[in-house]
Amino acid sequence: MTLEEQFALLKRGTIEIVPEEGLKAKLKKSSETGKPLKVKLGLDPTAPDIHLGNAVVLRKMRQFQDLGHEVIIIIGDFTAAIGDPSGRSVTRPQLSEEEIQRNAKTYYDQYCLILDPAKTKVVFNSEWLGKLSFEDAIKIASKLTVARVLERDDFASRLSEGKPIGLHEILYPMCQAYDSVVLESDVEVGGLDQKFNILLGRDLQSQFGQEEQVGLFMPILVGLDGVQKMSKSLGNYVGVTESPKDMFGKLMSIPDELMHDYFELCTDVPLEEIKAIDEGLASGKLHPMEVKKRLAREIVTIYHSAEAAAEAQAEFERVFSQRETPEEMPDIVLSPEDLVDGTIWIVRLLVKAGMAPSNSEARRLVQQGAVTIDGKKITEPSANISPVDGQVVRAGKLRFGRIKLLR
């Protein structure tokens, strides 16, 4: 592959490369010296649950690997204690050694779905950040200015809205930038929300007399709600390890307008084909639901298999299009102590089944007509029912359970 082709491949899907010439130069140098580029990615250890939004970046990393470069994943165990200043950060507890190891293992299992483990190195930033003395930290800090750090969007808006900014939070970008110095990274990939931190890495590297890394920015994947970015804490995400069924269903719930971005960022469907889909939708030749099913199938296939995707689709159609019951559902185990004269209060049953967090919530579900047993609607919250082994309890569209009686 020529350098131009390599560059074109890497550029695809990115929002911005800073600077483009820098990346070209690094690719050239790497091919001349035979030395792979160090491509850096930082991950937060507190949420070891990789979702499609993270995958956008990881898939880009994979391309670098396929071109022979080295990927270095930094688990931000040290910086996690600070808490990323973006959003309503709450200071997080320092993770224990075991937790870190466990999370690292989880990460490994998950990113292997996307990355080539043979070309991936994992490091923890506590390895070097934890060893800095206060004096060292101050020396690093002296290379940056307050104004420079306050340029950052989060800080600027929090400042103008009168919201607090912890002094330690200001150090977060510095820590991330220093990671780049320690690793002598050539490229750092990240979402656009990482722009500031990654560019700061460039500044700091040059302060330390190093060649500056190239920043490569991917678009932020919008979450299932169609408004906010996909993130675990907002609950609007699809995890890469989720079951085919959940993945399919969640993807079917995205607003229609999001389909284009998902095709582009989360699948391998060629760009020309995506364009054809857009046109088909605009002209009415393609049905949005069918397109969305295709999208869901493509994504499930990446993380599971084509067969699993087909099954997930069949299940989805059975449950939501035909309103039938799913093939598999959790058991609601009832022991004799749960029954009074062979009956159980419907509200109690729902709470016991985990379908409602409280009696009040369960009562509401019943009153709203969301609860059926074997297809028969229960509308009276005071009802006592006589459970029969194998009966299907349904609350709303998503919650199912099969009664299992113990004797």
Place this chain on the structure above:
RNA sequence: GGGGAGAUGCCCGAGUGGUUAAAGGGGGCAGACUGUAAAUCUGUUGCCGUAUGGCUACGUUGGUUCGAAUCCAACUCUCCCCA
């Protein structure tokens, strides 16, 4: 160090003595409809075994009052201006 403003339910945000489990919006959940767990519309959204009922809740702790999210005091935290 001085002066000023503020802390309300998952989030934002009204509310300055009773009719406030607390307006409105967001989010969540449910129903209808449908083309899908899209969109739209409607309802609902503290907890308690079934309640013209009880309990908990408006930063914390006390106080005033028949009655407090609302008044008073102290404390904790945050923001702004000045130094």
